[in-house]
Amino acid sequence: MSALEMQGVGFTYPGESAPALVQCTVHAESGAVTWLTGALGAGTSTALLVAAGLAPRHTGGQRSGQVRTLGLDPAGHSSPGSLGGRVALVLSSPATQLSGIAETVAQEVAFAPANLGWPRERIHEGVARALAILGIPHLAGRDPGTLSGGEMQRTVIAAMLVLEPELWLLDEPTSALDAAGRALMHALLRTEAARGAAVLIASEDTDGVAAVADRLIVFEAGRPVLDGRPDDLLRGDPVWNAGAASTTIAALGRAAGIRAPRALTVDEGVAQWAR
Amino acid sequence: MTAAPGSFAARAHPFTPLVVTLCIAVVAIALPGPAAVLYLYAATLILVVLTGTGRAALRALVPLAPLWFFLVLLHGVLGDGEQTTVLGVALSRNGLTLAATQAARLGAIATASLALYTSFSPARFVDAVAERGWPFSMSYLVVATLLALPRFRARAASILEAQRSRGLRLRGSPLNRARAIGPITFPLLLGALAEVDERGFALETRAASGVTRRTALAPPPDTRMDRLTRWAAVAAAGSAVAWRVLG
Amino acid sequence: MGALTPLVLEAVRFGYGSERVLDGLSLRVEAGEGVALLGANGAGKTTLTRLAMALRHPQQGRVVTCGRLTAGKKPEDFADVAGYLFQNPEAQLFARTVRAEVAFGPERMGWHPPRVMEAVDRVLGELGLASDAARHPYDLPGPTRRLVALAAALVGSPRLLILDEPTAGLDRGARVRVAEVVLALRAQGAAVLAVTHDLGFAAEVLDRAVVLEGKRVTRDAPLSDLLGHHPDFPAPPLLDLARRLGLEGVRPAIGTLAPLLTSPPETGTLQA
Numbered sequence: 001m002s003a004l005e006m007q008g009v010g011f012t013y014p015g016e017s018a019p020a021l022v023q024c025t026v027h028a029e030s031g032a033v034t035w036l037t038g039a040l041g042a043g044t045s046t047a048l049l050v051a052a053g054l055a056p057r058h059t060g061g062q063r064s065g066q067v068r069t070l071g072l073d074p075a076g077h078s079s080p081g082s083l084g085g086r087v088a089l090v091l092s093s094p095a096t097q098l099s100g101i102a103e104t105v106a107q108e109v110a111f112a113p114a115n116l117g118w119p120r121e122r123i124h125e126g127v128a129r130a131l132a133i134l135g136i137p138h139l140a141g142r143d144p145g146t147l148s149g150g151e152m153q154r155t156v157i158a159a160m161l162v163l164e165p166e167l168w169l170l171d172e173p174t175s176a177l178d179a180a181g182r183a184l185m186h187a188l189l190r191t192e193a194a195r196g197a198a199v200l201i202a203s204e205d206t207d208g209v210a211a212v213a214d215r216l217i218v219f220e221a222g223r224p225v226l227d228g229r230p231d232d233l234l235r236g237d238p239v240w241n242a243g244a245a246s247t248t249i250a251a252l253g254r255a256a257g258i259r260a261p262r263a264l265t266v267d268e269g270v271a272q273w274a275r
Numbered sequence: 276m277t278a279a280p281g282s283f284a285a286r287a288h289p290f291t292p293l294v295v296t297l298c299i300a301v302v303a304i305a306l307p308g309p310a311a312v313l314y315l316y317a318a319t320l321i322l323v324v325l326t327g328t329g330r331a332a333l334r335a336l337v338p339l340a341p342l343w344f345f346l347v348l349l350h351g352v353l354g355d356g357e358q359t360t361v362l363g364v365a366l367s368r369n370g371l372t373l374a375a376t377q378a379a380r381l382g383a384i385a386t387a388s389l390a391l392y393t394s395f396s397p398a399r400f401v402d403a404v405a406e407r408g409w410p411f412s413m414s415y416l417v418v419a420t421l422l423a424l425p426r427f428r429a430r431a432a433s434i435l436e437a438q439r440s441r442g443l444r445l446r447g448s449p450l451n452r453a454r455a456i457g458p459i460t461f462p463l464l465l466g467a468l469a470e471v472d473e474r475g476f477a478l479e480t481r482a483a484s485g486v487t488r489r490t491a492l493a494p495p496p497d498t499r500m501d502r503l504t505r506w507a508a509v510a511a512a513g514s515a516v517a518w519r520v521l522g
Numbered sequence: 523m524g525a526l527t528p529l530v531l532e533a534v535r536f537g538y539g540s541e542r543v544l545d546g547l548s549l550r551v552e553a554g555e556g557v558a559l560l561g562a563n564g565a566g567k568t569t570l571t572r573l574a575m576a577l578r579h580p581q582q583g584r585v586v587t588c589g590r591l592t593a594g595k596k597p598e599d600f601a602d603v604a605g606y607l608f609q610n611p612e613a614q615l616f617a618r619t620v621r622a623e624v625a626f627g628p629e630r631m632g633w634h635p636p637r638v639m640e641a642v643d644r645v646l647g648e649l650g651l652a653s654d655a656a657r658h659p660y661d662l663p664g665p666t667r668r669l670v671a672l673a674a675a676l677v678g679s680p681r682l683l684i685l686d687e688p689t690a691g692l693d694r695g696a697r698v699r700v701a702e703v704v705l706a707l708r709a710q711g712a713a714v715l716a717v718t719h720d721l722g723f724a725a726e727v728l729d730r731a732v733v734l735e736g737k738r739v740t741r742d743a744p745l746s747d748l749l750g751h752h753p754d755f756p757a758p759p760l761l762d763l764a765r766r767l768g769l770e771g772v773r774p775a776i777g778t779l780a781p782l783l784t785s786p787p788e789t790g791t792l793q794a
Contacts (some may be wrong), residue, residue, distance in 0.1 A: 006438075040663055040693045054476050057435070084277065084482030092691070093610070096473035099481065101397040101418050107492065112481035114490040117410045123490060148688070149609065150563040150719070175690050178563065178719040179756055204693065207759060245694055248722065248759040248776075255780035266762045273767055273783055402745035430613075436577055441674060442630035458626065461616040465660070501741030 003198030004028040004051050004169045009065035011050055015034070016061075022222040024065070028200045030166070033193050035209050036202040038219030039243030044202035048169045050074075051200065052089045056210065070166055086251045087098040092172035094152035098144050098157075105147070106131070106140040116163075123162075130158040136185060149176035157185070161192075168192060170185035170201040174208065186212045206247050210234060210264065218242045224249045235261035282327020284394035288501040289403040292391045293417075298508035299387040308376025316379040316386075331390035339385055340351035343378045350374040385397075395421055398492075405489035412484055427467060434462050465495045527576055527590030528553055528561060528682040528713035534583035536569060543569050545737040549584075551682070556704065556714045556728035558745055561756065566734040567717040568609075571684045573604050573702070588681045602631050605680035609687050611671030616658040624673045625658055631678065645673045648706070650701050665696040674699060676707070683707055685716040689723045701727050701775065722758035725749055726775045746770075 004027065012023040021043050028034045028051075036044040049055035053074025054064050067073055070086055091097060097244040100110035106127050113123045131137045134154045139147070145156060153176045160168070168189075174182045182205065190212050192197050204208045209230075216233050218226035220242040226233055234241050237260050245251060246262070249269040253262040263272040284292060293513055306312050324331050331372045339377070348518070352362070354370020360373075396417045445455055447501035529551040536544045539573060543566055551557050559567045572578045573585050576592040576599065585592040587604040597606075608614065617623035621642055628638040646652045651671045659670050668691060675683065683704070689697050704714055704727040718724050724731075724745060731748040735740040741748065750757030751766070757765070760774035772778055 012338075013362055040665060047295040049476075052476075052480060054479060058472070058475050058479065087480065089476065091473070093473065093478065096470055097477040099461045099478065099483070100422055100474065101401055101415075103396065103398045107398055111483075114405070114492055115482040115487070117487040117490055120490060120492065123492065123646070129639045148568075158475075172691075176687070176719075178754075179721065180754060181563075200609040237321055238610070249763060252760065252776050252779055252783070255776050256783040257780075258783075264757050269759075269763045273763075328611075433608075434614055436597065437608050437611070439597040440575055440601060440604075440608075441605040441614075441627040441679075442598050444598050444630065458614075458616045462614055466613050480634070 002027040003070060004067070004200060005068040006047070007066040008050065009047075009048055009063065009067055011063045012061050013046075013055075014060040019221070020222055021050065024050075024218060024223050026224055028167070028198045030198045031193055031196050032214040033189050033201065033212055034200040034215045034217065035213035035216050036200065036219060037204065037206070037210055037244045043220035043222040044219050045171050046222075047204055048089070048171050048200065051086060051167075052169050054089070055081070055269050062134060069083045085112060085163045086165055087169065088163060088165035088166045090157055090160055090170045090173045091166070092175045094149060094156045094176060098152065099157045102144055104140065105136065105144055105155050108144050108155055109162055111159060112163055126162040126164075127158075130162040133161060133188065134158040135181075145252055153177055154181065157188070161188070162222065164195070164197075165177055166197055168197055168199045168201070169201070169204075172203055172205075174203070174205055182208050204245070206234070207243055210247055216242050220244075231264070234264055284328045285396075287326075287504075288495050288497040289396065289400040291419060291504050292326075292499045294307070294505045296387040296391040298512035300384045302515040303380045305512070305519040308373050311513075312379040312383070316383045317382045319386050320381050323386055326390070326394075328390035328393050331393050332386050335382070335389045336385040339382055340383055340402065341518075343374075346374040346377050346381075347371065350377075365518075368379050383520040392421065399495045401489070402491040402494050403497075405491040406494040408488050411482075411489045412486075415478075415483060425445045426470075427463070430466055430470075431459065431515050433456050434459055434466070439485040464487040492494065526681070527551070527586070528555075528588055529581075529715065530584070530586040531570070531573065532584045532629055534573065534580040534585060535627075536573060536578065536580045540735060544573075544580075547734075549732060549739060549742075551713045551715060553681070553713055554708050556708050557729055557730045557732055558724040558728045559717045559732055559734065560748075561734035562754075566737065569718060570734070571606070571686060571715065573680070574682070574684060575604060575683055576600055598630075601627060602623045602678055603680060604682040604684065605675035605678060607686060607688055608677045608686045609667045609690070611675075612659075612664065612667040614668060614674075614777075615670065617659060619656050620646070620659055620662075620670050620673075621655045623670055624677050627674055627678055641677050643677070645677045648676075648703055649673050650695075665692045668692060669699060672703070673761060676703065677713060679711050679712075680707075683712060683714045685714065685718070687717065687718055687720075688716060689720040691738075697723065721749060721755060722760060725758050725761045726773065730756075748787075 006026045006079045009024040010019055011022055012019040016074055024047060026047060036047060046055060049059065050063060050067060051069055055061060057075050063075065070083065072083060076085060099108060099111045109127045111179050113126055131140055134157060136151065136154050139151060139264050140154055147155060157173065168264060174185050177185060186208055189199050189201065201209065213230045215232040216228060217224045218239055225242050226238055234250055239246050240254065249266060250262045250264050263269040289325055303312065303315055320332050323329055330406060350373045351366030351368035354367025354373065356367055356369040358365045359368050400418060401414045441454055444451055527550060530549055531549045534544055534547045549634060559570065561567055573580060574587050576595050576597045587600055615623055617626060623644060624642045625638050628641055646655055649672065650675060651669055654666065658666055688700055703724065708714055716728060729745055731743055731745040732739055749755050749761055760779060764770060764774050764779060769782060772782065781793055
């Protein structure tokens with residue numbers, strides 16, 4: 001069974017006339033990085049919220065169809081306890097994901113494990129590990145309120161990593177990170193998949209994610225319209241026709257009138273154009 | 276937390292200042308004025324200074340001073356009975372007594388509350404609640420309320436910066452200042468509401484609404500002094516209520 | 523257009539409490555320059571931009587923005603010459619329509635209504651917001667709201683434009699608009715100072731790199747000298763490709779590179 005199964009899911013936010021998701025069927029497998037992309041408003045962020053159960057539980061609105069996250073309906077009444085710590089949600093604005101009660105970064109990362117009642121020793125080890133992986137052990141004693149955007153985003157990711165979740169739901173997680181931070185994040189996605197977690201990431205950072213994703217799902221107007229290997233889909237025209245975008249080099253090729261299949265990376269581009 | 280480190284307020288078990296403040300409020304309301312209430316206010320001031328949150332006493336004067344002035348004016352002017360002259364204005368002696376009572380009540384409550392606020396450490400409070408075996412959701416209500424204000428202020432400050440960089444002037448005519456209200460309060464409120472939403476998401480996924488017993492990361496010690504203080508405060512509050520009800 | 527230098531910092535020292543963030547920092551930004559303010563995560567870069575806008579004042583040294591010393595002045599005193607796009611700029615939107623939002627600044631500065639209308643129409647047109655002029659900012663999607671905030675920073679025709687992570691949260695269409703606007707502004711002689719992690723954007727619209735490290739400027743060089751030659755600043759894809767195809771001098775943007783790459787391989791060598 002897949003880590004996430006959405007069958008014919010429809011979702012409309014409260015007060016909206018147009019649905020954000022229409023007949024959305026998505027499966028995310030454990031041990032793989034599944035990448036969602038699409039034009040603005042295509043529904044990738046909503047799909048993640050539905051997978052987490054936050055839509056409709058926190059957002060309100062109407063959901064139709066079937067959702068099974070780690071085998072459970074995430075919006076069901078019994079779920080808040082059962083999925084706690086097994087599903088990690090990382091959104092793009094780090095500041096609002098801080099707990100607000102931690103006086104240090106270490107306490108912030110320890111927040112969720114403490115809520116889950118982990119023994120103190122396990123918490124301390126987990127926190128130290130997570131901070132090390134995210135490259136921020138030097139921030140352990142800092143006040144989270146004084147962090148820069150990039151430091152905050154790393155802290156928030158560490159706070160989820162410490163839980164060793166079975167399913168990652170990430171929505172533009174690298175928006176505040178510099179080049180080194182993005183590289184770290186992308187490597188982390190692969191090691192998490194290697195550990196057996198299912199990773200579902202919505203991202204417009206095509207250049208960065210293309211190299212680490214196993215599967216690409218393109219959304220258009222609230223539903224997935226393309227589903228395949230990133231390498232195959234990004235070289236062609238359908239991804240553009242769906243309102244999404246390919247890599248920068250492929251975009252250049254398209255603007256220069258090159259026909260599919262197009263070069264995706266700089267190396268391929270040089271081979272394509274150099275004499 | 277801005278209480279002096281090492282002071283009693285900083286070292287106390289988080290429940291202690293909370294209980295003491297609540298009891299001061301109860302006593303302030305229950306005691307009949309004016310003498311008893313004035314003594315209570317004085318006692319609160321001394322307590323606040325001794326426990327290392329003395330600055331709260333001074334900061335409390337900021338909202339208190341205009342309130343006191345208003346009380347004197349209201350009761351002094353509208354009060355009946357024998358009149359006395361203060362700074363050339365004829366004010367009712369009864370009214371002034373009443374004003375003094377109310378003023379001292381407000382003073383005690385405001386000073387104690389501000390002292391609590393400055394000595395509050397959310398992490399220690401959460402740990403204290405966890406140590407008792409209660410789940411996180413219980414402590415969150417208290418903590419979120421007390422933290423709402425500094426977050427709100429930080430947000431207001433950053434909105435103010437953005438609007439001033441566009442030319443918003445805060446000085447000048449009353450019309451000018453009135454014009455400044457919209458550009459600050461509207462985004463402030465909308466932003467605060469949106470933040471509540473988003474923060475709710477994050478907390479949910481970090482098991483904040485779970486019912487498991489939370490692990491106390493660094494449980495604050497609950498000393499004999501703490502327990503004694505709390506019992507003494509509750510006893511004082513109980514006595515004051517009994518006195519009021521029975522006497 | 524005056525001859526006042528958009529931004530000068532001389533031996534600036536600034537800190538919060540006992541912690542010093544900037545120490546002995548000096549920097550000059552000339553008219554028409556596009557400066558990428560780079561450096562590790564930390565308060566230095568944003569702090570510098572706040573000093574430029576008189577949102578903070580140096581404890582030592584001077585900051586002179588468009589010929590005016592910031593000492594003793596407030597940010598609203600610089601609104602007529604400088605524009606600042608904050609991070610998460612949608613936090614400042616409050617008006618009922620996009621037009622009213624963008625008109626707010628000039629109205630505060632006391633411009634006459636015809637002048638306000640003309641400036642607002644111009645900047646909305648430049649950013650492709652003309653069709654949204656009568657809409658409520660909060661009804662618009664995130665990237666569009668950011669463009670509205672950018673329009674508000676540009677409407678006064680600033681001599682110095684300060685941008686803090688301008689491309690964060692933008693979709694491709696909006697990024698293209700921001701890039702066009704920044705280049706046009708520089709061509710008119712205004713200076714642009716941007717704190718950004720988006721090296722592709724920086725390579726496309728800026729030309730000078732100022733690196734902050736250890737409280738002061740450690741490198742001040744043409745951006746192309748830094749990108750791809752420093753481990754912290756890899757060359758973004760278009761710049762990397764351009765260099766390897768012998769197109770080093772061409773602006774690394776799709777719009778400028780594509781026309782040079784359309785000649786099919788059979789027709790011979792590339793035009794540089």
